[in-house]
Amino acid sequence: MTSVTTTAATELTVRDPRDGTLVGVLPAATEEQVRAAVETARAAAPGWARTDPAERGSLLRAAADRLAEHAQELAELNARETGKPVEESLGGVMAGVGTLHQYAELGPVHRGHSLRGSVLAADWTVAEPRGVVVALTPWNDPVAVAAGLLGAAVVTGNTVVHKPSERCPHTGARLGEVLAAALPPGVLTTVDGGAAVGARLTAHPGVDVLAHVGSTATGEAVARAAAATGAHVVRENGGNDALVVDDDVDPAWAAEQAATGAFANSGQICVAVERIYVHRAVAEPFLAALTEQARRRNAGGIAPLVDERLREEVHRQVAESAARGAVVLEGGRVPEGPGAFYPATVLRECTGSMPVMQEETFGPVAPVQVVDSFAEGLRLAAADRYGLAATVLTGRIAHAQQAVAELPVGTLKVNNVFGGAPGGAAQPRRASGAGFGYGPELLDEMTQVKVVHVEMPPAGS
Template sequence: MTTGSETVLQQEKAAADAAITIHDPRDGSLVGSVPQAGPADVDQAVAAARAAQQGWAGVDPAARGELLHAAAAALNDNAERLAQLNARETGRPEAEALEGVKAGAATLRQYAELAPVHRGLSLRGSKMAADYTVAEPRGVAVLLTPWNDPVAVAAGLLGAALVTGNTVVHKPSERCPHLGAALGEVLAAVLPPDVLITLNGGPQVGSALTSHPGVDVFAHVGSSATGTRIAQAAALTGAHVIRENGGNDPLLVDAGVDPEWAAEQAAIGAFANSGQICTSVERIYVHRDIADAFCNALAEEARRRNTSQQFAPLVDTRLRDEVHAQVAQAVAAGAKATEGGEPPEGPGAHYPATVLLGCTEDMTIMTEETFGPVAPVTVVDSFEDGLQLAAAGRYGLAATVLTADMAHAQQAVAALPVGTVKINAVFGGAPGGSAQPRKDSGHGFGYGPELLDEFTQVKVVHVGLPGGVRR
């Protein structure tokens, strides 16, 4: 007969034994295995972060900022090693991975500078009283970060959470556990003990963290399905949730623009990082007046990437199979692949840049996030028709409009129910441009100065005169 305590021990041993094994998506070679955290590890990490939190919150914001500057320097010192791990685990070209590490270091420096000026408000009350607000850390923060830009995304959440006085338990994606462990070691080395704890593991570890009653705030960047589960779990524990989740971002190409320039923009948006960006171009609506020239130029952009021998693979064969299933379904339903559309033979998780014409709104590839290098195209008869289609759907992350008509640009800004609208550029934007995803794409400010507000809670203070004091 097995007792309850024996069952728990067996579960913990099984979790620890179930190591995460990673293969290089470029050639299928073994990268290595990393043990997963068990239930006891989760409890211990949350308890340790809780014990360290009060002391960390007592450190002056400027001093916390100085430690973040040290963390940024440590990232730069270890940039080559982290970039190499990123390349081996996710297939990201090493030069791009290195840019991601340096972007992460820059983000840490930005939050280090923002911390001392993250201020409260002076309130208008009685002449003989003082009324103001102060921002206090929420407590223990659990951060669940993705694999597609693992250092840069994690650094943003880590920087904002730590500099506002929260302690952090970080679970990096199970698709890059070696990188996640190394990142945690680099950053934790310059911070006080237990201010940052890294746990590796898959969905079981994530579920244990998101249902833990000792967590005060969750920040998640990843799929909408996972984000929804986190929000549901947090509703029971009372934790605050910040989430930037999936997208099905439209690109609307108006008549009157240069079709070759528009195709170049579409290719950048659909094929950058092999389509593995949350704000990738996922569906394209092009005006009939320029559709032929645009579609020919877009196919050529895809062909150029496919023949370059430098187009990066997807993160693993599981994702490649999911992407190809959507492409195959669209082709079976009447779409035509003018470039790509079939995974190559051989090792690794490669998938070609793919252009699909004749796509319709009943195809999964037009309604769900694809997360691969696929550019599905629908031809529309007018800007208004395209705008109506672009505004539809259950996601609300971002959208792009290419137009020379500023009235159309303003019309799109007003009509598109998304967190970010980009006019005449698929990527880019000024620093500090925080956005709030909508609908199934998430909730809250996931970056920018407003992220400091997400990781803090406001206390209102009223100071009056004691009784008997003359006014």
């Protein structure tokens, strides 16, 4: 394994969001250590690019197997750093194992295309690794997301410098140790740190790809850095995903869908339901059922947010929205006691000017606006600066088709807030990012195409 040993004074202190106890302290990488990490990856890149694709796939498969062996350890560490329940954390780790296995199979068969030209010549394209990839990954599903970016980059012949979120640095560091032990030296390096370390990585002229999953503000900073260095950018950033409820659906079922979308993982999911538009004809039974869903979750004990900083932001949005006229049906208060807990919250009488409708909340909040028609719901859902995903609940095929045509998002789900086939990939739009961040198409993002033309020289030459 290639590691960056940090000795800088700047430290990352992580506390368990469930009770505030200390998880650990890690030093952040210095400027010199960041530079060394990129240089190590750059030095290893030519040899790794020349490695037979089948061998790269085999080594990635071995890395996936090592990850499976350490799954429980990583799940427990993740739970301590982020508050995500151990069983859910374990599901994320195993999803990462599956993703690595998927790329181990797809990588060796990722290829160019033959081109049709002169019958006396040969034309084709070759997919070549881009070089050094910097992967900046989030805390809300740290192993699964990292596995996708790291796996796709490594199997296509790139070397990687990975910076996990400063909110789960121990999980990220251990993940790096587990995976890098199965790979040649220099292929995968992990560095810990906060925004300063990320800025140094993204500004480094020796980086060829910047792959980022996280906030829109950071993603925009990554894009600006790439404009100066020429690095290729893949980024999935914030979302403010809408749910539109038609008048012909069962309101109790629709409330279950809304609750799942808004409250799963305490709302800390990139494609969580962030704003709800419900048809007036079913609004009252829908709101009653959604409020009951929130009460059940609160009575059963909802997991904490990742830290008190996020809780303060979530509550700010709720409190400001309530001050502007939103009615709190459930939750909406910071509980007493230790930890970063926040209750499942339902708001009605919301309007588009309120923070809970305008901003990505990233907490267990379900803000509801009543609309007079499905068309009005679509119009309001589309009027947003983000373009990650959206869901519509309707029994009318014409309305589903209308949603496909009118919602400017990368992913549209009809009648299932978290539905989707395995291997799916979408391109987020506008403030939500750009490029394919998942699926087989991510292999294309990690490579660049060379066109080759070969023909015989003239006779007698």
